[in-house]
Amino acid sequence: MERLLQYIFDGLSLGSIYALLALGLVVVFRGTGHLNFAQGEMAMICTFFTWQFHAWGLPLVVSVLLGMVAGFALGAGVEVSLIRRVAKKSEAGVFVVSIAMFLGFNSLAGMIWGNLPPEEMPSLFPDEPDDFVKIFGAVWRYEYIGIMVVALLLMGLLFLLFARTKFGLAMRAVASNPESARLVGIPTGLVLASSWGIAAAMGALSGAMVGGLAGELTSLLMFTPFIYASASATLGGFDSPGGAVIAGLAIGVGEQLAAGYAPGWIGQELRLGVALVTIFVVLLFKPSGLFGSAKVERV
Amino acid sequence: MLKINQGSPQHWALRTLGIAIIALVVVWVPTQMSTSRIGQFSDAFVLIIAAMSLNLVLGFTGQISIGHSAFFGIGGYTAAILIKDHGWSPGYTFYAAAVVAFVVGCLIALPALRIKGIYLALVTLAVAVLFPTLVKWKKLAWLTDGAKGIDSVRYDELPEWPVLGELKGRDGRAVFAYWLAFLVLVITYLVCRGLVKSRFGRSLVAIRDNETAAAVMGVNLTATKVLVFGASAALCALAGVLSTLRTGVITPEGQYVTLLGSIVFLLIMVVGGAGTLWGPIVGGLVYVWLDNTTRGFGSESDGVIGFLFGWSDQSPATLILGLALVIIMFVAPYGLVGLIKRLWAKVVLVVPKPAGTSLSTTGK
Amino acid sequence: MSLLSITGLAAGYGPLEVLHGFDLEVNQGEIVVILGANGAGKTTTMRAVSGMIPRRGRVEFDGQDISTASPDSIVRLGIAQVPQGRGTFADLTVEDNMMAGAYVRRDDVQADLERWFEVFPRLRERRTQRAGSLSGGEQQMLAIARALMSRPRLLLCDEPSLGLAPLITQELFGVLQKLNAEEGLSILLVEQNANLALKVAHRVYLLETGNVVSTGSAAELAADDSIRKAYLGS
């Protein structure tokens, strides 16, 4: 029972990071219909920005916020300068450009920061060995609680933005029918740039939390979280923000349970494998994810 | 501008000239160049084969796969295991690897058929990520040797191919690997060309352009897609075998076995020109050239390069690759072959035969 | 006084020129119909006026040059378009669709919402339903209501009758005529059904392959033999 609770709790905490990143993928996909393959690498670069701000003496919280601002600028800048231009030339071009960014950002981070010894990344939350409370026998580390709370809070804010604000309405309108959105006078360019910006800012926050958990930064920081996030978006349905969040949490919990209860068979190495295979099976029965609509066809 | 009628003597002369130049280069490389250069060309051939296999799926059916590194790995591991554990002669492992990959490819394609667009791309991404973890899985260590991989996979003795003369030592092995890769490349090219120009191939293009229309035309969608995916997997496995035989090792994190491999294949195809027969060839040569040229850029470089990249002690090769990709997407969104064709058309215009006599297009 | 004044309008898609430079005018308070066969360039004209595609020539709205203006600034100036095929936001609710129509407005829009719900009671019944789940006629009403939410002075309507039952079409045209008569809303309407068009129009333009080939009052065109043969089938 305690073990079960422990796995669920740990799973929800990690899952909320996947959910945050997955939500970023979904926001971009709904806006432009593209998979941003570089989502994880953009988050990684922003985490290095955060680290750099912190290294220059700013408080960590401020650094993370600045990292998110930098993320927004990076995401929006990429959309304006590359994505929308190449989208005019060829549909597949956007995917290729996002792969190019995946490679480019990864290499750039290595070139700028990689020659330092592995950097210490402080956590946003208390993370000493004894920073935890015991509830029903399960260990609730403050850091895990903090991650979960912050991630869920940000996602809650985003959902408010989508549902309650004029700008959110514009984002939903663009996702639903870009042509009509332009006709009613929505500045679609601004909306798309913001979508990319918001996604990258969320990535920056997840990066800071993943980095804090790992304790150090490398250019590989976000690769595995990105895979989990794309798995979550796939499972939830690529055009369903709510689906992405639920799926992210479910995958977090599921992999903890699988790894926890079948350590001999699955253990650490195959955790990711379990998640991926599950998704494959789900897609067989629901080819557009659990909560997605069937109209998603583009790459 | 020069105007030439398709099928006229001039046209044939032009084609013959083109083929002669290519043949000359192909022979020139192993006889005149350094061993390391020969190795680079062999590497390019391997990548071209892999990109061609991917091209079959994406270029001709419009399906995207980021999972082909897994088939590359399957090829490599099949060869390594058969040679090391079962004492097979390397030559036969090509057939075995192709069969294994074909079966696995079909098995993956079968359920993937229900899945489309971005979801299919992500399923293949999952396959690419899954393969190395599966190979490292401790329950499979008896077969794959886990994380450390399998080494010393090679020809104990090079087979004797009289045309090549006597091949000895390291240099001989390099020359042999070159010709072996070239042979497989030619076969792959012919298979792809045959598929594309056949009735079957035209049905592939029908699928790419319009599924409903293809269904109406009576193309069996399921069978076609599964077979194409299987064939593509098999060809990619050949590239894996070649690579393993050339380097002698295969590991779960090895070159082209991980997701990075899939990405490289994909870019080669895109840079060269997706959906064209010559695209992967141009793309592969350009990729290997760019990679080898930029790999050494860094703090030792001088001039502009030193100024641009000297500040870091890490190689900027991947960054440059990324930048090159972006530029190519802007100047040649349909790949270099498309660009070359466009430029070439300004010099020589091949006037097609009157309608009805021939459907094939010319020029490369 | 002319509200919309187009001179030498040329537009197309990429290298393909579809409109070859014609003139067209909509006066304040008029219903003007563009009549033309499929592919004549009617939709392209609407898209050019709304700023959705690059265009050459001069387009003036209320004395202001909008030849190079962006779609959102054109909506702000007071032109709203009901696109061909309705173009509703299928996965948004009816109410959200209408709110999106009011995107360019900064003042309170609640009263307008109520007002169009009065005019189209069926939309009120379905206000929380997804637009995609509405019937064709209801979607067309929604598209019109959405366009009206921006308080336009000129309404562009691209084939609103397409695929609708005659009764529904009549109802819709009734609403449009009423808005025109009572509020002085100017309307530029694209229609393929000439009988219908001539009934509601003050003036008509006949478009053939990107050129205006004939224009005049509805009565004049109805009297023209060659036009009767080609478009009225009698």
Ligand SMILES: Nc1ncnc2c1ncn2[C@@H]1O[C@H](COP(=O)(O)OP(=O)(O)O)[C@@H](O)[C@H]1O
């Ligand atoms: N998006 C487009 N891209 C290229 N050509 C188009 C596009 N839309 C319309 N056309 C072409 O422009 C011409 C006029 O189309 P359109 O304005 O839609 O005609 P109408 O509305 O009168 O039926 C047609 O020949 C059509 O094929």
Ligand SMILES: [Mg+2]
């Ligand atoms: Mg039309």
